[in-house]
Amino acid sequence: MRREDGGPEIWPLWEVFVRSSRGLSHVHAGSLHAPDAELALHNARDLYTRRGEGVSIWIVPSVAITASDPDARGAFFESPQGKDYRYPTAYPASADVPHL
Numbered sequence: 001m002r003r004e005d006g007g008p009e010i011w012p013l014w015e016v017f018v019r020s021s022r023g024l025s026h027v028h029a030g031s032l033h034a035p036d037a038e039l040a041l042h043n044a045r046d047l048y049t050r051r052g053e054g055v056s057i058w059i060v061p062s063v064a065i066t067a068s069d070p071d072a073r074g075a076f077f078e079s080p081q082g083k084d085y086r087y088p089t090a091y092p093a094s095a096d097v098p099h100l
Contacts, residue, residue: 014040015065017058018048026058037061 011033017026029048034040040059049057068076084090 009035011035013062014044015060015062016040016044016048017060018044018054019056019058020053021055026056031062 012035013031013033014037015031016029018029019026029044032040032043032047034043037059041057044057044059045054048054
């Protein structure tokens with residue numbers, strides 16, 4: 001397929017998530033280019049579940065995903081100051097509970 005100016009058509013990028021069996025979470029399997037969601041779904045099935053290892057596939061346009069910046073992980077994932085009570089390490093172990 002060609003664009004009006006004669007250059008190659010660039011299909012949108014889709015992210016593929018596959019669930020290997022019922023009860024498990026979908027896991028990111030990879031990415032692919034396709035002109036629409038239906039073709040992306042069929043291509044993802046052929047590319048990422050060739051051996052029948054999936055029971056469900058999610059296709060998401062890459063432009064619809066918002067992600068945090070890995071370089072800012074320290075500031076983004078740090079616990080706010082004064083909120084140590086959210087973690088069990090903030091509490092001393094009780095001597096009256098021997099199995100802890």
